[in-house]
Amino acid sequence: MRPGPTDYASARQRLLTEDGLTGARRRIALAGLTDRWLAGLLAGAAAAVRSPSAGGERPAPVGVALVAVGGYGRGELSPRSDLDVLLLHDGTTWGSGVTALAEQLWYPVWDSGAALDHSVRDLGTAREVAAEDLKAQLGLLDARHIAGDPSLTAALRSAVLADWRATAPERLPELQAMGQERAERHxxxxxxxxxxxxxxxxxxxxxxxxxxxxxxxxxxxxxxxxxxxxxxxxxxxxxxxxxxxxxxxxxxxxxxxxxxxxxxxxxxxxxxxxxxxxxxxxxxxxxxxxxxxxxxxxxxxxxGRRAPRLAFPFSGTGRTSGAVARGAVERSPLAEGVVEQDGEAVLAQGSRPAQDPALPLRAAAAAAQAGLTVAHATVRRLAAESRPLPVPWPDEAREQLITLLGAGSACLPVWEALEAEGLITRLLPDWERVRCRPQRNAVHRWTVDRHLVQTAVRAAALTRRVARPDLLLVAALLHDIGKGWPGDHSEAGEVIARDVALRMGFGRDDIETLALLVRHHLLLIDTATRRDPEDPATVEAVTKVVGTTRNLELLHALTEADALATGPAAWSAWRASLVGDLVARAEALLVGGPAPEPPVVELGAEEERLAVEAARTGGPVLSVRAQLQRGEEDPEEPAAEPMGVELTLAVPDRPALLATVAGVLALHRLTVRAAAIREADPVGAGPVLLLSWTVAAEYGDLPEAARLRADIRRALDGGLDVAHRLAERDAAAPRRRGIAAPPPRVTVAPGDSSVSATVLEVRAHDAPGLLHRIGRALEDTGIRVRTAHISTLGADAVDAFYVTDTDGRPLAPDRAAAVAKAVQQALN
Known part of the structure; x- marks a missing residue:
């Protein structure tokens, strides 16, 4: 006798609860048990329909097959999974009797209590349904023979796979869209x-x-x-x-x-x-x-022709293919050792990850800033070949991490790619404790690690509000890092933040600032919502912790970024107003007397020599010196590669000096990492401006010093139209989508920031030629730049210009506001 519904249900229950099987072994056993039961049901049903009175051995049914599809077809039969089956027939052998056969087959399944998803079709109909219904076609791709005529199942599989491969260019985008819609819903x-x-x-x-x-x-x-x-x-x-x-x-x-x-x-x-x-x-x-x-x-x-089949495109380590070597693939440079290819960042042909520890972060930062991700094969190669960063990190590695974080939402896919290959944990070992750590709090939308990255993403939009965007971004990344440890996560996080900041190569003062931000990242929101802001003791308690207005503005931005990254319930207009009011009161208490002037720095011997020569000759004098990575060199390692050059230019003051020199540097694809402008009068022959620049090549080799010196002289003499050359190059450059950076912000510092000049603060996304455009805008307003302090922190430019009118006096408030507006318009 064939097993009845009760027999199957009992055997199934024993398998699930008594036989000691778990996981894949249990699923395989359950699928096998179900196969045998359904095979018996089909044989019995076929015999009953063909010859109801026949007994004894039942011959295998012909012209019909029972096929498992979907998850059952893959053998993934979970305890409460549906039995997804197709009764396939040849269209002729059974004729109208196929309906009776199906009824004889399905009713015992229903009687057993098993969930059944069934269909009855011939081969042609099955193909037609698959052509119209993508879900049906996906189920048939996993078709597996259970019982009956195996040639029918084989024909079905062959036909469905052939149809799928023939229509894949049209159906795969539909499948992708289905997945995206499902992700949005669930x-x-x-x-x-x-x-x-x-x-x-x-x-x-x-x-x-x-x-x-x-x-x-x-x-x-x-x-x-x-x-x-x-x-x-x-x-x-x-x-x-x-x-x-x-x-x-x-x-x-x-x-x-x-x-x-x-x-x-x-x-x-x-x-x-x-x-x-x-x-x-x-x-x-x-x-x-x-x-x-x-x-x-x-x-x-x-x-317009069939593309080569790429059945196993991810099996290698991402080394350059012959097609690339022959120039068949279009590539454009992104950064040193990194190029764009097919919409992804990949390594340039000459890149050597084993000899370039900062390359993973440089590739990641370049990809994120360009709005790309890093190719999977490239990430695998970086993970396989890159050496650990020295401790402390090279300055470039720290800057590239900040640039990556400063890309905002474009950072996310790049971060995920690095994390998938273990590169994040290699860079930040403490990350492993928070990776994928759940937060059992309805307010929190993300796991701990993703919340940290999301906070950095939110902070990237607030970098124009702070003088140290690099500290804001790193504090955002680390503020909840202590949640992987027992006790108060803010206290544990402070200890970790100090250690991480030290390994990253931050200076002592910056380490203290980061530790303070992590330890007290909840101070403002807790105080604003739980204490009386009218009470002087409330504001005094805040100022006692933060100490300076710089720390206060950083903590304010971090508080907002943290709340926005938590979830919709964590930040509102009401909370923002409470925190803003508290910050305003604290800032008023912290502001004391007039800020001191920048300290007078004595000229070094080389700077004095350059200034004297420039004053005597009336022409520009340039000194070029290679700058090595900070830190001690290992005698067993190869000599350190220059990370950039330090340029010192002495030249008698003249119009458009800043814009002209900055433009020449941009033409040579030099990125200004830091700069300063100072006045000197070493021989009493009139003021000489000293421009000190720390620059690095965007990619490729640094220019020859003689050529750079000659181009600066030509530009200052009028023989090189810098603005025209930059415009031509920009017009010919390939268009990349890049990222949507926060808009530039140009402000006039409070009047007590300087007693002898007006201070203009410029905060903008760094870009080729940025300093040239600022210099031109300042020149067009007819003011004089007395000194300047220029910094590039990650992807953010943070500049301060001390300006006067032509008589050397600070600007009137209305004119200062007009100059700031003109510069901002030039940068938009």
């Missing part, structure tokens, strides 16, 4: 407190999509960790089914402890971290795969 699995294991981004449904892409032969997902991630999510779903007794995919809060216990996991937080890590692996693999699909489809469209 969110990202790796950040949800009650995630949908199947439908959320990074869930089991995305694994099905990756399998479909692989079946198209156009691309394949990076396989590292993908099988383990799939196994983890499927095991969690099995446990969820057993705990709830329902076919649910949502891992709700009230069931997480039981699911953790079912899986033998320490606690619910550990369970969520494992789920989040698996989801990130799947989500990143999806991102990489869909970018590859897009490239292949664009190439096919552009060439």
């Amino acid at each position: 969110g990202e699995l790796s950040f949800l407190l009650e995630p949908d294991l199947k439908e959320a981004r990074g869930g089991l449904r995305d694994l099905v999509s990756l399998g479909a892409v692989a079946a198209s032969w156009l691309a394949d997902a990076p396989r590292d960790g993908l099988d383990e991630a799939a196994l983890r999510l499927t095991d969690v779903r099995d446990a969820l089914h057993l705990v709830t007794g329902r076919a649910t995919e949502r891992l709700s809060l009230q069931e997480q402890d039981q699911v953790a216990e079912e899986l033998g996991v320490l606690d619910a937080d550990t369970l969520l971290r494992q789920v989040y890590q698996a989801a990130r692996t799947i989500a990143y693999a999806s991102d990489v795969t869909w970018r590859e699909v897009g490239r292949v489809l664009r190439a096919r469209s552009q060439r």
Whole structure:
């Protein structure tokens, strides 16, 4: 006798609860048990329809096959999964009797209580339905024979795969759009407190999509960790089914402890971290795969012919291909050792990660600033070949991290790529404790690590409000780093922040500032919402902690960025007004007497020599000196490569001096990292301006000093039209989307900032020729730049210009405001 519904249900229950099987072994056993039961049902149904009175051995049914599709077809039969089956027939053998056959087959399944998703079709109809319904086609891609005529199942599989590969260029974009819509509806699995294991981004449904892409032969997902991630999510779903007794995919809060216990996991937080890590692996693999699909489809469209099949494009380490070496692939430089190719940042052909420790951060920063991501093969190569950064970090590495964070939302995909290959934890070992750590708080939208990055993203939009955007961005990245340790996370975070800042190479004062920001990042919001701002003691308590107006403005910006990155409920107009009022009161208390003038710096011997020569000859005199990385050199290591050059130019004061020299540097693709302008009169022959510049090449080699000196002389003499040359170069440069940086901000410092000049503060996104444009705008207003202090912190320019009228007096307030407005308009 064939097993009845009760027999199957009993055997199934024993398998799930008594046989000691777990995970994949249990799913395989359950699929096998179900296969045998359904095979018996089909044989019995066929015999009953053909010869109801026949007994004895039943011959295998002909002209019909029972096919498992979807998850059942893949053998992923969880305790409460649907039985997704297709009764496939040849269209002739059974005729109208196929309906009776189906009824004989389905009713025992329903009687057993098993959930059934069924269909009855011939081969032609199955192909037609698949052509019209993408979900049906995806299910058939996983078709597996259960019983009946195996040649029918083989024909179905062959036809469906052929149809899928033939129509993949049209259907893959539809599949991608379906995944995007699903992600918008269900969110990202790796950040949800009650995630949908199947439908959320990074869930089991995305694994099905990756399998479909692989079946198209156009691309394949990076396989590292993908099988383990799939196994983890499927095991969690099995446990969820057993705990709830329902076919649910949502891992709700009230069931997480039981699911953790079912899986033998320490606690619910550990369970969520494992789920989040698996989801990130799947989500990143999806991102990489869909970018590859897009490239292949664009190439096919552009060439008008079939693109080469890329079944295993991610198996290598990302070394340059022969096509690139022959110049068949278009590349454009982004930074030293980094180029853009096919919409991604990749390594230049001569790059040597093993000899360039800052290259991973330089590639990441260049990609983010250009609005790109780093190619998967490039990240893998960087992870495999790059050496650890020395301690303290080279200055360039710290600047590149700040530039990466300063890219705002464009930082996110780059950060995810680095994290997927372990580069973030290698750079910041303390990151591992907060990585994928859940926050059981309805106010918090993200895991701890993603909240930190999101805070940096929010802070990037506030950099124009602070004098030290680099400290704001790093504090944003570290402010909750202590949540991976026991005790008060602010206290633990202060200790970690000091250590990290020291390793990054920050100076002593900056380390203290970062430690203060991390330790007290909740001070303003807690005080503003829980204390009386009218009470002088409230404001005094705040000023006692922050100490300076600079720290206050940094803490104010960090407070806002932190709240905005937490979630909608954490920041509102009311909270913003409370914090703003508290900050205004604290600032008023902190502001004392007039700020001192910048200290007078005595001329060094070389600077005095240059000034004397310039005063006597009346022409520009230039000194060029290579600048090495800060820190002691290891005698066993090769000599340090110059990180840039220091230029000192002495020249008698003349109109448009700042704009002209800055323009020449921009023409030579030199990035100004720091600069200062000072007056000197060493021989009493009239003022000489000393321009001290620290510059680095955007990419490639530094220019020859003789050529740079000659071009500066030509520009000052009128023989080189700098503005025209820069405009020509900009017009011919390839257009990149880049990032949407915060708008520039030009302000007049308070009147007590200087007793002898008006101080203009310029905060803007650094870009080639920025200082040239500022200099031209200042020159056009008819004022005189007496001194200047120019800094580039990451991707942000923070400049202060001490200006006077032509008689050497500070500007009147209305004229100062007009000059600031003119400069800002020139930068917009």
